[in-house]
Amino acid sequence: MATLKELVKKPGILSPGHRLCAGCTAPTLVRQVLMAVDTPVVIGNATGCLEVSTTIFPQTAWRCSWIHNAFENAAATASGVEAAYKSLKRQGKIKDEFRFITFGGDGGTYDIGLQSLSGAMERGHHMLYVCYDNGAYMNTGIQRSSATPRGADTTTSPAGEKVPGKPANRKDLTAIMAAHNIPYVAQVSPSHWNDVVTKVKKALDCGGAAFINAIAPCHRGWRYPIEDGIEMARLAVDTCYWPLFEVVNGEWKLTYKPREKKPLVEFLKPQGRFKHLFAPENEHIIKEMQEQVDRNWEALLKRCGEA
């Protein structure tokens, strides 16, 4: 494992000067992912914050080949690029060793892009799909997605007089991807850079389709102080809201176990989107959310042979 000092000396593939919000954790995460790459790489990007902010014509913040097609088809598009690579390599028209990484937000991955992602994973293209999950359609004004946690106040699941935020639980996309029986699936957080780089290396070298789900706090949508993004990601991990694990060829393994499992309120409290849950009539929701996190955590520990 390279040290952080060594890693930051690598010329970054994502350059400064992009137009993502100050304090956004997506570019931090993207830089961590790309630190694991030692070959030429083609980046695919679903429509979303990362895409619109980094490639406003005639400029680009990417020091590599990059393709955006539409919102829901990033995985299918990458399948095509990878197929072109396979074909041209077989014919001797390409000599370089390429890697293929696709980034999509939770909207383009959990929701509208799920079919295309599922298809690409099932077909086993040699590519890594990274979902940066900020828990809503942040780019278009913080509308709920199927990754939005229960109770969150968004512009399409607003906390109103009758309905206290999003009524439904979030979808467990990482488990859905693991159910595709692909060689590598993992969950990461930019608060644990070493874990990110290690997992991306494994994913890129797994020889087939790989999926990594990354939590990517968004201060616009979550409503916490701009500078606390990485801290929020760390709280998500330490409260076991966002556990870090990997599934290698079907084997589940916990890669980080918090020394002390913090209560979920520590993750919820600093976020404006959960403010209404602290009203007396809504406190039961926090209790139920905590129970859900506990159940998920226990099930994960069992799956990983830790309980």
Added chain:
Amino acid sequence: MAEKKALTGNEAVALAMKQIEPDVVAAYPITPQTDIVQYFSNYVADGKVKTEFVTVESEHSAMSATVGAAAGGARAMTATSSQGLALMWEVVYIAASSRLPIVMPVVNRALSGPINIHCDHGDTMGARDSGWIQLYSESVQEAYDNLIQAVRIAEHPDLQLPVMVCQDGFITSHGLENAEILDDETVKRFVGEYKPRFSLLNPAKPVTFGALDLQDYYFEHKRSQSEAMKNAGKVILQVAEEFKKLTGREYGYFEKYMLDDAEVAVVALNSTAGTAKMVVDELRQAGSKVGLLKPRVFRPFPAKELAETLRGLKVVAVMDRADSFNAYGGPLFNEIRSAMYDTPGPKILSYIYGLGGRDIGPADVTKVYDDLLEIKKTGRCDSILNYLGVRE
């Protein structure tokens, strides 16, 4: 060496795809295109092509993966019909605006709803403004010949535009006809090796496809796309000329059948033109001066050439196998009438026919010619928009 073979339209197209041997094919089966994907799967399974075949989970992904492959510097193809083309819709536009020379056989089929699997042109007419070149094919032979020419047209450096090659669902796609098939080597030589100008897979020269294009550039990009379409006419004729040298078969913007001295004429796309030719022969024998114009190139629309050709006629019926629901006339009719606006020329009528695979026989076409001859004689025309062969 060329050889005669009895083939269905789908077989012929799949065979042409095998002979072209694209680097990548990403496709999904849909009736009546299904055979194309199946035949191609067999070529792949038997190791007859070096193509990387991506069996996508939908047509949306078929077009998406084809775009990815073409951006990756591969010669890339897919095929579709009807709902499949409708599902691709969003990415069909992106393929054209990304200037990717994708070639796509389309087996024309009616669009839902109600669901129907048979032939009409509602699918490709719906995609007429997507920035793709559209070639139409009367027969199995033409579907085969158009597909081979399409590769050269799409990849021409002045164009870099995707091409749809259309044929009629079940009528041409499943009908067995004799066609002259070129040998593999001749096809390979004709299409040549693909040398993309830009590729995602050149580490020395990274490229960006699909950047965000705001008010300050979008319009210029659309304008340059339009200019490429304007260039397409000339290229289509150049490629046709080369193809003629190779095969003796002649292709242009359209085919004129008994048109030069005709007084009335029908304009019809694809297989209906074959039926109309038979009717023209019969009516000519009976002494009527009738003719036919069969467009091959619908995008770009050869407006000037069509106007020059049709101007001397007295009455023309434009037959559309698609309705545009404008309560005014079919899509081909509208474009032809618009093209004729500055020319003192014939009276032009719209006939909408054959939707959802409703059969179009010689008697139906004869009725159209009878109408035209009557209008020519009396100068009286009751209705510009007509529905042919429908119970009303």
